[in-house]
Amino acid sequence: MKTRVLVCLSVMMSLLGLGLLPAAAQEDACYSKDGNWMTDTQKCVVSVGVRVDVDYPLEMAQYPEVAKVIDTFITDQQKSFISSYTPDYTLPAHVNNWEMNISNEIYTFSDEIQTVVFNISFYTGGAHPNSGYTTMTFDVKKGKQLMLSDLFINGEVPYDIIAKLAQEDLKTHLGDMVDPIMFDPGTDPNNHDNYKNWALTDKSIIFFFDPYQVAAYAAGPQKVEIPLTTLHTLLVPPFGNT
Secondary structure, three states: OEEEEEEEEEEEEOOOOHHHOOHHHHHHHHHOOOOEEEOOOOEEEEEEEEEEEEEOOHHHOOOHHHHHHHHHHHHHHHHHHHHOOOOOOOOOHHHHOEEEEEEEEEEEOOOOEEEEEEEEEEEOOOOOOEEEEEEEEEEOOOOEEEOHHHHEHHHOOOHHHHHHHHHHHHHHHHHHHOOHHHHHHHHOOOOHHHHOOEEEOOOEEEEEEOOOOOOOHHHOOEEEEEEHHHHHHHEOOOOOOO
16 A cells, blocks of 8 residues: 655746647647646646655554554654755756655565565655665564564674675676675675665575665665575574574
């Protein structure tokens, strides 16, 4: 289910002599002003504002404690994005049309343990949109959010091992697009935030990397899938070590 927040200022522009132009010329003149030509009203509408679309993971709505965490996250994202809206009216109108889109994907380890991966895409007037991940893994029956440390014996996450596996996989997929300036700090095991976005399936743990984290924007976001069997002896039941 999509929810939407829209804060928008629409300006109706009656361009001098526009009504005397042929239909195609009217549309062209309107588009040149970053507007949308409304054929029914014969008006040129220039919209400037901020818009937030959220695809809500309704699968999680049946679990009150889980839904509470997700609701807080979504509300915080909406408030932060809308409050940061700072249009520059000296620039073309389309530059001031900020948008955020929050989509999601569900990954399942079991009926009890599920991950929601939020992909947050946003445009704030730059050359292109940007995006980033936020992941949440829950024991939905207990209403508990799991941390990465909850998966490993004594809560000790083997970041060195995970980083080595991730680096090998990323180098294979990125090829010539590997840039040490981004790749090295973006996969550094000493910076645990590099591995904060993860999901569980019944066969693997998947790590997600934002655009610019390990490679240029053109490479897009990246993800690395590590089989649970590879980390088997380091994982607590039911994830491994059985």
